[in-house]
Structure formats: C-alpha cells, structure tokens
Amino acid sequence: METPLFTALMQHSKRNPMSFHVPGHKNGTVFMGKAEQVYKGILPFDVTELTGLDDLHHPKEAIAHAQELTASLYGVENTYFLVNGTTVGNLAMVLACCRENDIVLVQRNSHKSILNGIQLAGANPVFLSPKVDEVYQVPSYIEMETIKEAIACYPTAKALVLTNPNYYGLAIDLTEIIRYAHERSIPVLVDEAHGSHFITGDQFPLSAVHAGADIVVHSAHKTLPAMTMGSYLHFNSKMVDKDKLVYYLSILQSSSPSYPIMASLDLARAYLEKIKKEDRQHDILQVIADFHEEINSINNIKIVTSKDQLVQTDPLKLTIRAANGLTGFELQDFLETKQIYTELADPANVLFILPLAYDKLIIKELDTIKRRFPTPSHPIKQLVHMSNRQSKRIQPIEKSYSDLKTCKKRVVAFGEAIGHYAAEAIIPYPPGIPFIMIGETITNDLIEQVKELIEIGATIQGDDHIQQGKIAVYMKGS
Missing domain, CATH: 3.90.100.10 (Orn/Lys/Arg decarboxylase, C-terminal domain)
Structure with missing residues (x-):
C-alpha cells in the first residue's frame, strides 16, 4: 500500500539531516535524557515544512498525494487531513455553511464542537430531539418524521447537522434523510467521528459518505490506528462552497501542523485499504464474537443490545451493564482495579471500543472478575435523559x-x-x-x-x- 507522506518522512530521516530549523529538539538531539529513549523513534519525524515534505495549508506533493489516496478510498471529491481533531472539522463545516442569524437544524445530542461552531457563526440553532433507545436509555437518531416537520417549519435552513453513529455505535442509514434534505436545497453535514472504519465491509453500518452527505468528519484516531487528534474531513458537495471550507480550515488549524499526526493518517488509510482489499472484515468480526463470549461468561455482566429495527450497531462498540445493580460508574471503577480501562461510563452502562484488528482479545483476570464481583453500594437512580424530558421534538x-x-x-x-x-x-x-x-x-x-x-x-x-x-x-x- 502506498504511504506517500510516511515514505517521504522516512527518506528525509535516512539522510541524517542537520536541523537548523524548528522544532527546537533538532531531530531529537536536544531532549531531556530521562525521556530520550521514549521519544527518540518519533522525534526525527517531528519536522516542519521542508523541501520534499509538502505543506498542509498548500499541499502539492506528499501530503496532497496522501489526501488524494484517502479521498479515493472513501469515494469522495476531496479529503482533508485534520491535526486538531474532529473538533476543527466540525467547526469549519458549520462556519462554511452558516452566517449570523441563519437557521441551522441540528441534532440535539451533538458534540460540543458543533454547538461551538454555531455560536461562532452567530447562527440560530433549531434543535431536533433524537429518539431514545429503550434498551440503552441513551439518545439514538433523528426520526424521519422529525426531519420532515423541521424542514417544513424552517424551509430556509442553511444546513442540517447530524451525528451518526452515536457514541455507543448506534447508527442508521441516512440515505433517505439526505435525499429529502437535498431535494429542498439543504446541505447535510455529518459528524461521523466514530465511523471512519464503516467502509470496511457490509457488516458495518453504512457510512454517511456513501449515503450522500455533503461533508463528513471522521475521527481516524478513534477506531483506526492513527495518533490522537488525527481526523479526516470528506467533501462531496455541489451545495457547499469548497473554497470557504478550505478558508476556515486554514484559519482554525495550526500553522505548525504535526507531521507525526499527518503521517499516522496516511498509515491509517493504508491499513484500512489493506483490510478492504484482503476482505478481512470476517476475521475481525470473529475476534469480536470470541470476545463477546468471554464477556457473556461473567454472570454479573450482560451485553446491551438495541431492539430498534432501524438501528445497526457498530461491531467495534460493546456496551455492558452490571446485572446486580452496580451503576455504570461503579462497574467502570471495578474494571479499572483489574487494569481494564474502558471508553466511558454512564449511570447504567460501560462502553468498550474494540480494535479493528485480527488479534485475539483476552481479559487477563477473567477468573478473578468472576469470583470477586462487587455488590452495589446503592440502587441505581435512572436519570431521565435530556432527549426524554423535552416537550418538543423541534425546539428553536x-x-x-x-x-x-x-x-x-x-x-x-x-x-x-x-x-x-x-x-x-x-x-x-x-x-x-x-x-x-x-x-x-x-x-x-x-x-x-x-x-x-x-x-x-x-x-x-x-x-x-x-x-x-x-x-x-x-x-x-x-
């Protein structure tokens, strides 16, 4: 698999270059001794916009090629590497579509970066309350009838902003929603932070890039082997001004982008491309199925599964719940005493994010967990979630x-x-x-x-x- 940016960095490093440029560690020759062994492998890649290494804000060479390969893999017009996380992509896509006092339709359970973007634009949000999954007891997706009602009430909306999947991996096919919005000249922006791997195969939910969304943002670092803060923004629109989007990315992204992060995005794309070409999704799913069996063997833990027929759950997301009444926070604390660190806890649940890999997942202290499972200190109080308490599905x-x-x-x-x-x-x-x-x-x-x-x-x-x-x-x- 081609890795143009990573390869360019490797070639530069092999020349044993002398650094009279930023950053100050000078290819790792100036560094704290006690940390030198830890960092020495990555510091020669932590460079600046040198000849042959391209420029993120005006890509013409290795970065441009790496982004083009990513766009080709995802089947979109353009892909942009993000070094400030999905947050910067969410901010840029909102600002590219919305100005002061514009109406924007936005899913109520959106990430704070979406809401921050709306505030920066000075736009007026109309919040769309998602359906609450009856088993997970968390907000899931916006129902089609809510979309239709919202667009009928606000036909001049400048954008529809959706989050799919939710944090727990609950996803729906957005094709019909996107088509309906497009027929009414409303672009659809999707925060698909947790879905960068969806194109792996048909056992994963349908990605918004294939459902026809105008802009989709992926946190590559969440489920692909990319460094933290590495994300992709995919553009595939005739409604959104691409030049304006690029303008906001240039303003919001660091003028000193991290080459290790960008190279990891190049490598993550190659890793995903290899999985697809070798059709390895079934091997990955078998590893996940074996892990589910291990979890199911613990009597005091049950796996949470949605009963919603429209929902497809991302196989990389595993939500568990204590069967004996522990809160999600108590269960997470207990697992951490066994050196098992999970993604999040809520009042009822604990969420695992599993790797997109073929290696068997083993819980080292499985027998100890079975023998010494804690008892709850107090009964769970089921909170009424924000989406359940709102009197209106559509709320300006x-x-x-x-x-x-x-x-x-x-x-x-x-x-x-x-x-x-x-x-x-x-x-x-x-x-x-x-x-x-x-x-x-x-x-x-x-x-x-x-x-x-x-x-x-x-x-x-x-x-x-x-x-x-x-x-x-x-x-x-x-």
Whole structure:
C-alpha cells in the first residue's frame, strides 16, 4: 500500500539531516535524557515544512498525494487531513455553511464542537430531539418524521447537522434523510467521528459518505490506528462552497501542523485499504464474537443490545451493564482495579471500543472478575435523559446567540438559576455532549438531574463552581 507522506518522512530521516530549523529538539538531539529513549523513534519525524515534505495549508506533493489516496478510498471529491481533531472539522463545516442569524437544524445530542461552531457563526440553532433507545436509555437518531416537520417549519435552513453513529455505535442509514434534505436545497453535514472504519465491509453500518452527505468528519484516531487528534474531513458537495471550507480550515488549524499526526493518517488509510482489499472484515468480526463470549461468561455482566429495527450497531462498540445493580460508574471503577480501562461510563452502562484488528482479545483476570464481583453500594437512580424530558421534538433557541452576548452574565447557586438562560454548557465527559446548552432555559428538573450526575460520579467539564453547586447564567430581563 502506498504511504506517500510516511515514505517521504522516512527518506528525509535516512539522510541524517542537520536541523537548523524548528522544532527546537533538532531531530531529537536536544531532549531531556530521562525521556530520550521514549521519544527518540518519533522525534526525527517531528519536522516542519521542508523541501520534499509538502505543506498542509498548500499541499502539492506528499501530503496532497496522501489526501488524494484517502479521498479515493472513501469515494469522495476531496479529503482533508485534520491535526486538531474532529473538533476543527466540525467547526469549519458549520462556519462554511452558516452566517449570523441563519437557521441551522441540528441534532440535539451533538458534540460540543458543533454547538461551538454555531455560536461562532452567530447562527440560530433549531434543535431536533433524537429518539431514545429503550434498551440503552441513551439518545439514538433523528426520526424521519422529525426531519420532515423541521424542514417544513424552517424551509430556509442553511444546513442540517447530524451525528451518526452515536457514541455507543448506534447508527442508521441516512440515505433517505439526505435525499429529502437535498431535494429542498439543504446541505447535510455529518459528524461521523466514530465511523471512519464503516467502509470496511457490509457488516458495518453504512457510512454517511456513501449515503450522500455533503461533508463528513471522521475521527481516524478513534477506531483506526492513527495518533490522537488525527481526523479526516470528506467533501462531496455541489451545495457547499469548497473554497470557504478550505478558508476556515486554514484559519482554525495550526500553522505548525504535526507531521507525526499527518503521517499516522496516511498509515491509517493504508491499513484500512489493506483490510478492504484482503476482505478481512470476517476475521475481525470473529475476534469480536470470541470476545463477546468471554464477556457473556461473567454472570454479573450482560451485553446491551438495541431492539430498534432501524438501528445497526457498530461491531467495534460493546456496551455492558452490571446485572446486580452496580451503576455504570461503579462497574467502570471495578474494571479499572483489574487494569481494564474502558471508553466511558454512564449511570447504567460501560462502553468498550474494540480494535479493528485480527488479534485475539483476552481479559487477563477473567477468573478473578468472576469470583470477586462487587455488590452495589446503592440502587441505581435512572436519570431521565435530556432527549426524554423535552416537550418538543423541534425546539428553536429562545434567545439568539447574538442577543445573549448583550445579556448580563452571573454565577449563581443552582436554585437561583431556575428560569434563567444557561451561560455555560454542562457537559459530562466523555462523551462531550451537552446536558444543558448555552441559551437553554434552566428548569428545576434540569438542576436536580445535574445534582444526581455529580452525586453518582459523572465527570463534568467546566468551571469548579459546578462542583460547588453553582452555574453561570444570563439573567432574563437583563
């Protein structure tokens, strides 16, 4: 498999070049002694835009070739390497489509980067509440009837922004939704962060790139063997201005992009291409099936499976639940005592992200886990999820982001916040999906659920005052 950028870096390194350029470690010759052994293999690749190594912001050589190979693999017009993660791709695609006061239809359980992009654009979001999966008890996908109703209410919307799959790997075929939006001249932007491997084979969900989406962003580092912060943005649109997209990528991405990250994206594409050409998806699925058997052999753990007929679950995502009443947080803590580190926990579940690989997965302390499984310290309180509590499937923001900037911002006790607009997002992390969004009216129900999240051990991003029972609000009437 071709790896043009990685190969160019290898050739440069073999010349034993003298570095009189940035970065300051000078190909690893200047470095802390105690860390030298750890970093010495990668530092010669950590270079800058030298002759023969191309420039991410004006690619003509190795980077351009690597991006073209990736676009060819995914079957899109253009692919752009992202070194600031899917976050930068989400920001750029929203900004490329939306301006101040534009209406944008957005899935309510979107990542915070989508919402940040809408705020930066000054656009007005209309939130579409997803269906809640009855087994997982997490938001899943936007139903077709919700899409149709939203477009009928807001026919001038500048974009429809969807998240598929959700963090737990629940995905649907977006073809019909995308076709419906396109017929009404609305581009569809998809945060498919967890689906960069979907093109592996038909046992995986259908990728949005094949469903016809205008822009799709993939976190290659989540399920492909790429370095953290390595992502792809795929462009395949006649509705979105490509020049504007490239402009925002040039503004938002670092002017000193990481060559190790870019090279890992080149290698990740080659790895995926090899799997496809050799038709190895069935070998991967067999490894996953064997791992499921190991999990099923633990009496106190059960695998969570959706009953929704429209949902296809990504095989790389395995969600488990304690059968004896442990919360997801307690189960995750227990597994970590056995050196098993999982992706996330919620009040009920624990999520594993399995590798896209052929090597057998073994739980080293399986027998110990079976013999010494903990008992719950208190009963699970089932939280009513944000998507379940909303009275409307389609919910415009009450006060525009532009108007909110003129409101007075204060940090108040939870009780005093009721009835006012949230001035900060309450974001359990992972998965980084806001439980309360900026501009949302705070209710007593929301406050009680935030208290419960804190009580049962959820990690919430934000200022320390959240843990002290305080929240920033925009005062209504100010």
